[in-house]
Amino acid sequence: MSELAERLLAGDRRALARAITVVETGGAERADLLRRLHGHGGQAHVVGITGAPGAGKSTLVAALAGALRDAGERVGILAVDPSSPFSGGALLGDRVRMGTGEGLFIRSLASRGHAGGLSRATADAVRLLDAAGFSVIVLETVGAGQGEVEIMRLAHTTVVVTVPGLGDDVQAFKAGIMEIGDIFVVNKSDLPGANITARDLTTMLMLAPPRPWSPPVIQTSALKGEGLAQLVKAIGDHARWLREAGRWAGRAAELAQRRFEEAFAEMGLRRLRAAAEASGAWQAAMAAVARGELDPDAAAEQALGSVSGAWTSV
């Protein structure tokens, strides 16, 4: 694992790809790899792209990534698509619209049952790309509805993409997703109604409580390459604003604390369960619940009570 970390830090793409598989798989190898990479990176600008299915996110991501690359950035793309809840398999088709992606690193991630528009390993994968020296990491969520706001926590800049004709009063943007956009994009601007959608959005943003950053509304046609220069500029403006307002460093600390919480919860759960299984309390509780002798909450209390004190050493 130390060799993999070294190769990744040296810019080896094969090693980076392997490392993403390692964090997706989880376990001790993941923990070891991330420990070795601790302290590397921290420079990358993470840009999240979210929006309804079919809004043209993949095409926009590819066009945006190309424009950023031409502006001298080292661009990595993480694209998340849903896993099937039935087979666990996934059809990851974002590369189809991203073309050949010359000079870009593109990795497709399956959501693997994780809700919120991202996969569980997405945060880890961002860390790997960051450590590997990418200056911009573009994160594309699964086609999001109104509740997928996890992207906001992971990205410095969240771009919310919509298209003309998704409903009056911009239905898709009512709650949640409307509040997380740092930049709003009306894609497929060559379609009729783009001006109206952009105007509706602008009006809604004006009605929202004032925020220190006012999100711009930009019309793009990713297919024709229109509006990209404005989008690139807006993303740069937002990064500059975050740094000047002192929010860049704060975000890193927040993210690190959230990762600690997740790690603590996961490790704690695993150890508690192992201890309960070792003492037989887990099996006894499961059987009692199945027979209807105990309600599930009482059974959990009992099983937990039986391991208290003993589990710290597991």
Next chain:
Amino acid sequence: MRPIRVLVAKAGLDSHDRGAKVIARALRDAGMEVIYTGLHRTPEHVIQAAIQEDVDVVAISLLSGAHLTVVPKIIAGLRAQDAGDMLVLLGGIVPDEDVGPLRQAGVAAVFGPGTDTAEVVDFIQGHVRTGSPA
């Protein structure tokens, strides 16, 4: 156990991707993560996608007749980038006399028209181990 990852690649100039899509769907339904490249990819692009996606299997679909040129090029590129362990499969119209040379070049199996998708699923599951990612 992690899911098996498969790149389904349309290499070459033909535009017939029905077969590729049928296979992609069958592999997904068998619990695999399938990355589809889209049409008309060059060998270089297929190699790059396979590396970046860190797949276990590269399934090439080719109906243009260029398999003897394109497929060995892809395999050589994978080997040059330390990815010679990826299982390379070929689907499409391949004359019997070409199968030998392709196998020699490193193709693990050739599946012709009318192949039952279950056969492809079985072959992959029988040849890929995902116990350890590294």
